[in-house]
Amino acid sequence: QVQLVQSGAEVKKPGSSVKVSCKASGGTFSSYTISWVRQAPGQGLEWMGRIIPILGIANYAQKFQGRVTITADKSTSTAYMELSSLRSEDTAVYYCARTCSSTSCYTLMDVWGQGTTVTVSS
Amino acid sequence: QTVVTQEPSFSVSPGGTVTLTCGLSSGSVSTSYYPSWYQQTPGQAPRTLIYSTNTRSSGVPDRFSGSILGNKAALTITGAQADDESDYYCVLYMGSVVVFGGGTKLTVL
Numbered sequence: 001q002v003q004l005v006q007s008g009a010e011v012k013k014p015g016s017s018v019k020v021s022c023k024a025s026g027g028t029f030s031s032y033t034i035s036w037v038r039q040a041p042g043q044g045l046e047w048m049g050r051i052i053p054i055l056g057i058a059n060y061a062q063k064f065q066g067r068v069t070i071t072a073d074k075s076t077s078t079a080y081m082e083l084s085s086l087r088s089e090d091t092a093v094y095y096c097a098r099t100c101s102s103t104s105c106y107t108l109m110d111v112w113g114q115g116t117t118v119t120v121s122s
Numbered sequence: 123q124t125v126v127t128q129e130p131s132f133s134v135s136p137g138g139t140v141t142l143t144c145g146l147s148s149g150s151v152s153t154s155y156y157p158s159w160y161q162q163t164p165g166q167a168p169r170t171l172i173y174s175t176n177t178r179s180s181g182v183p184d185r186f187s188g189s190i191l192g193n194k195a196a197l198t199i200t201g202a203q204a205d206d207e208s209d210y211y212c213v214l215y216m217g218s219v220v221v222f223g224g225g226t227k228l229t230v231l
Contacts, residue, residue, distance in 0.1 A: 035220075037168075044225040045160070045168065045211050059218055062123070095167055105174050106215045107158035112167035 002027035004034075004096050004113035011119045017084040020116045022096030029077035030054040033099040035109055036070060036081045038092040046092075050099055051079060086120045093117050124148050126214055128223035134202045134230055142226045143194040144212030150193035155214040157195035159188060162209045162225075171210075172197060202230050 007021040022034060035050040049060035053072035060068055064083070072079045079096055094116045097109035125147040134140035144157055151157060153175045160168040170179040172188035175195065185200045195214070199206055207230040212223045 037222075044209075045162075045213075045222045047213070047220045047222055061219055061221075100173075103215070104156055107156050107213045107220050108170065108173035108179075109158075109160075109168070109213075110170050110173075110179060115167055 002098055002111050004098065004111055006094075006096060006113040006116045009117040009119070011121065012086050014087055014120055014122055016086055017082060018086060018118050019080055019082040020094050020096075020118070022079045022081070022113050024077040024079075024098070027098075029072075030074050031101070033101045034070075034072065034079040035097045035099040036068075036079075037095045037097060037109070039095070039115075040089070040092040043092075048081065048094075052101065053079065083118075086118075088120050091118065091120045124216070124221075126212065126221050126223040128210075128212060128226045130224070131227045131229070134199070134206075134228065136202060136204060136230055138202050139198065139200045140202060140228065141191070142197045142199075142210055142212075142228070143191065144196070144214070144223050145194040146214075151190065151195045151214065153190060155195070155216065157188065157190075158213050159186075159195075159197045160211045160213065161206075162211065168211065199228075204230050206230055 030053045036048040051058040051070045058070040069082045096113040098111040100108040127145045158173040159171045162168045176188040209225045211225045
């Protein structure tokens with residue numbers, strides 16, 4: 001049974017960066033994809049990007065290009081999402097999710113982390 | 123940029139049937155978008171209901187079904203129950219990226 005456990009809540013200043021971790025237990029980390037999805041207070045879900053750990057290849061939503069970096073450490077079965085140049089609008093809950101690796105099920109995110117609250121405030 | 127559209131809100135009576143839809147601001151949704159549907163209650167992570175248009179995720183009751191209706195993806199709930207009151211999100215594959223719709227708040231009353 002795969003579980004994803006995320007790092008704890010963060011409070012950051014505008015202009016700084018945040019790095020959230022997502023550690024997998026159970027299953028074979030390198031055999032699947034990890035997506036990152038965020039949800040601002042009272043708002044909907046927003047896909048940020050994903051990584052294929054076995055290849056180390058990531059791709060990102062256009063909105064976040066240049067500001068987000070998703071990486072993975074196969075040795076510790078941990079994925080990371082780093083968001084830079086933070087602004088108040090980045091205040092949100094950030095989720096990691098195990099994602100199907102095949103094109104035909106790229107939209108399937110079947111195991112979710114518990115979420116990490118990031119608050120951006122001066 | 124193409125936007126994924128959903129009804130902002132919907133209501134259904136207990137025991138009733140409701141169909142939520144997922145469209146595009148420009149163009150039609152087909153099976154090639156591999157639409158998936160997620161249910162979310164406040165404070166919880168999303169739960170997968172349907173993926174690849176019409177495949178139910180493990181443990182999801184068969185009163186949830188997915189399809190393509192006209193030019194949109196659709197999620198149909200038959201025999202609605204009180205605990206179906208949630209936010210529902212569709213997500214589409216759009217060429218190496220995925221895009222969520224804005225979500226539908228379903229009320230059961």
